[in-house]
Amino acid sequence: MTQYQSRDDVPLNEKWNLQDIYSSIDEWNEDYRAAEKLNTELKTFDGNIKNGEELYDYLYRSEELTSRFHKLSVYAMLQIDEDTRVSSSQVLQNRVTQLGVKITAARSFFHPFLLSLQEETLEGYIKEVKELEYFERDLLESYRYRDHVLSKEQEEVISQFGEALSSPGKTFGLLNNADIKFGKVTNEDGSKIELTRGMYSKLLEDKDRTKRKEAFKSYFLPYVQLKNTIASTLTSAVKNNATTSKLRNYSSSLEKALFPDLVPKAVYENLIQTARDHLHPLHQYMTIRKNALGLEKLRQYDLRVPLLSEARQTISFDDAYMLMLKGLAPLGEEYVSRLKEIKDKRYIDIRETPGKRSGAYNCGLYGIHPFVLLNHQDDLNSLFTLVHEMGHCMHSLYSSENQPRISAGYSIFVAEVASTVNEVLLIHYLLKHTDQESIRKQLLNQYIDQFRGIFFTQVMFAEFEKWMHEMIEGGESLTAESLCQKYKNLYQAYNGTELTLDEEVQYAWAQIPHFYRPFYVYKYATGYISAIYIADRLLQDDQEMLTNYLEFLKSGSSDYPLALLKKAGVDLEKPEPFEKALGTFAEIVDEFEEAVLN
Template sequence: MKTYKSREEVPETEKWDLNDIYVSLEEWERDYQKIEKNVAELQTFDGKINDGKTLYNFLHKEELVETLFKNVFVYAKLSGDLDTRETLPQSLLEKASQLGVKLNSATSFFTPFLLGLEKSTLDKYIEEDSRLDYFKDDLYDAYRYKKHVLSKEKEELLSQLGESLSSPSRTFGMINNADIKFGEVTDDDGNKVELTRGMYSKLMEEDDRSKREEAYNAYYKPYVQLKNSIASTLSAAIKNNVTLSKVRSYPSALEKSLFANKVPKEVYENLIQTTKDNLQSMYRYTELRKKTLGVNELRQYDLAVPLVNGVKEDISFDDAYQMMLDALSPLGSDYINVLQEMKSERYIDVRETPGKSSGAYNLGLYGIHPFVLLNHQDDLNSLFTLAHEMGHAMHSHYSNTHQPQITAGYTIFVAEVASTVNEVLLINFLLKNAKNEEYRKYLLNHFIDQFKGTFFTQVMFAEFEKKTHERAEKQESLNAESFSELYEALFQEYNGDSLVLEEQTKYGWARIPHFYRPFYVYQYATGFAAAIAIANKILNGDEEVLANYQEFLKSGSSDYPIELLKKTGVDLTSPEPIEDALSLFAELVDEFSKL
């Protein structure tokens, strides 16, 4: 695999083209100043909306300004992510972020105003100006929140407390990203070096068990040392969420989080219960891992090492792209043609270079196109990451092309479906074309571990969140000891008795940033289950499901996520999709065991 010492070494064809947003900084600056001027104009509507025409003028101007703002913000972010050490793009991003605060402040009057209107008054405004039909669904949807919105004075007070209420999350972010220093590990030359997060995930796949153990101890060391400080931030975040739920008259913190997407709490509870009723195959896999590794006691640092050795292969970016196209051909020729265009038109930034933002993501820009950031490593993981992110990009492309701007965006609840359908189609293609039994075993092991991380681990996290919030609602204590006792019990329950827990295991809660975004992670598991159901039907030649899935990709947020998925034949209010996903996991473990 070629490594690049600078961005200049990367071929132009493997770099995205930001000229599609702005061809010059002057153009960016012009839009920035235009937004500043319009933000001031938006503020003048406060207290002046008293007929249909004025209401339309405000909403229309707000949408135009938000479109421009997204272009300005995304351009700054994409530029900055190419080299986080460069000061100019970082200053553009800071400037854009401050502008975003001004825009939010200028329009913050609108929701309390709208919910203060009688519905009959809103009906009258909509009758007065037919152009309001475009905004009608959103305006009426806001009324769902009516009993959860406070008086104007109290809402203003809460908005002023916004920064304080988000303080636990920011504090954890600073501890986790800026302050934490991991312990030392031994490099290949026998020297002691400080562990980094990137090194940790690689070392966890090392064949040498002593290296894995050393990395594990070094990684957990700061979290154990800071357990009380982190427990304090997590406890505050949970209590803030519970308090806000009560202030806004929601039955529980869980129901407050599910309200926006109209997800019944039974979906959340059913996910946890159905998974817990089907943990036997997970226990079998843990036992199989112990047996395959030939260890007397399976430890937490043994859970990520591949069980099949010597079959890793280099997959160049061009080869990976072609393999993905072949694997996704069941989705139809239009899907494949657009994917080919995304590569040739330079929507993707492919290579890891010094200073480039880590990881991978897709950012869809309405009226322009999606932009995909990768750090491609020419390996199997990178192939799966490519298929995953291009799934998001295609979802953005279809929704932006077929929906008006107001409904083009989509929620996290459905986002993970589009990416995971691609991964399921890819693993099926690779298994079908595996050149020998060892490689097939390697692929099965990869998919089982991915399944475990995306499904079982996220359900365990979801149960931890549910129980900690319930404790706060009963005013029970939340501290390092209570978090650790709960986390340890859940970790054992989800992994089985074949796993011998380390002393550090129980502090796993201290390293999870998702816990500061309450009741979010369950969507990875529901999305994964829904994707498996859809992909399997497409692979079985179900033309109706294929057509419905193609429509789903074009749907944006034109309906609530549960309803959008029902149109593809997946009903997450029933246990069936979760049970089907768990049956597939059991089959994968069976086959891997036999091989």
């Protein structure tokens, strides 16, 4: 793998082209000034919308401002992520943040105003001004929130508390990312060095169990020490959410979270119950892992070490891209052809360089194209990361090309479907075409670990979140002790008695940032179930599913998430997708057990 000392050393065709957004910083500044002007104009509409034409004028300008602001924001974010050390990029980001606050303030009057109108009055405006039909769905959707939007004065008061209400999450973020110092671990020369997050991930895969245990204990040390502080921070976040939900007349925090996507509470509760009813294969896997490692007791720090002697593969980016195209053949010639074209269009920033943001993501930008960040390492994991992010990329591309600006973005609820469909198709392709038994076992193990992490772990988190909010809403208190006890019980129930729990496991709740974004994690699980169901049908050459799935990718947010998935052939209000996906998981575990035993 080529190691680049600076971004300047990376070939041009391996870097995204931000000039597709703005040709120069002067052009960015010009757009920023235009956005400021638009925002100033929006303020003048407060108290001055008295007919359909004035309503359209406001909505047109507001959407134009949203579009410009998103473009400004994306450019600033991508600039920073190229090299987080560059101060000029940080200045752009700060300016965008300041503008965002001003925009929120300028628009704060509109929602209460809209809901003050009689519905027949609004419908009259729409009949009078034909151009308002473009906004009709969103305008009428607002009436669904009528019982949950307060008066203009009350909304202004709540908006003033916005920063305070988000304080627990910000505090935890600073604590977790900047202030926490982990314990020390033994270096190769026998000296003690401070553990880092990057080191921790690698050490948990080390074949030396002593090193894994030492890293595990060291990593949890600050969370154990700060358990009461973090418990207080998390409790504040839950209380804030519960209080806001009550103020807005929701029956519960869960109802408030599910309301925007029109997801019935039964979907959330059935997800938990279905996972609970299908834990046996996961417990079976723990037994396989324990026996394969030859352990008397399986511990949490034994869950990531490879069970097999790794079949390391060097996969260049070009080879990874070619494998992806072959693996995604079930998505049809059109999809694969579009994907092939992307490679040479500089949508992707491929290489790891000093200062570049870690990880990977896709960022769609309407009217231009998606941008994909990678840190490709020429290995199997990087191949799967590529395939995952290009699923997002194609979803963004199809939606932007087939939807108007107002409905081109897609909900978080469906966001992980396209990426996971791609991953599942790739796993099946590699399993079918590998002639190395060691690689086949590795792929089966990867599939199992992925299912465990994206489905079972996220459902366990969802159950923990539900319990926390119900405790607060029922007038009970949350303490470090109660949080630890509940988390420990859940962790044991989901992972089974073959896993012997160290004391530190009960403190894992203290390191989960998702809990500061209420009722978000369950969407990973529902998206994963949907993706497996779709991929299974595609692998059976189901042409109706292919047609429906491509239409789903083109749908953006033109309907509610569950309705869009139904059009793609997945009904999450019925047990079939869950039963099918969990049946697949059980089959993979059985196949893996047989492969390991032989």
